[in-house]
Amino acid sequence: xxxxxxxxxxxxxxxLVARGxxxxxxxxxxxxxxxxxxxxxxxxxxxxEDTADPQAFHFAMLEEVVQRADEFDIVHF
Numbered sequence: 001x002x003x004x005x006x007x008x009x010x011x012x013x014x015x016l017v018a019r020g021x022x023x024x025x026x027x028x029x030x031x032x033x034x035x036x037x038x039x040x041x042x043x044x045x046x047x048x049e050d051t052a053d054p055q056a057f058h059f060a061m062l063e064e065v066v067q068r069a070d071e072f073d074i075v076h077f
Contacts, residue, residue: 024072026061038064 009025010033016023017034025031029039040061069075 026065040064 009027010031013023013025014034023035024038025033025035026038026040027033028041028044029037030044031037031039038061041057065075
């Protein structure tokens with residue numbers, strides 16, 4: 001419900017895309033973005049009520065970033 005960090009990331013990503021950069025965003029599937037979206041979950045993790053460990057989504061997404069890191073010039077966390 002906070003959204004401050006997410007808002008800044010959204011502005012950064014959309015601004016980079018608007019300037020012609022090829023951007024891939026690793027985020028939840030319900031994210032609104034102009035970038036290529038790779039989703040780690042269908043929706044924001046805070047909305048998933050029946051998960052044993054919400055951190056599992058983060059670790060799975062980080063693993064995908066690490067596995068694909070050679071595809072990118074810059075990885076920004």
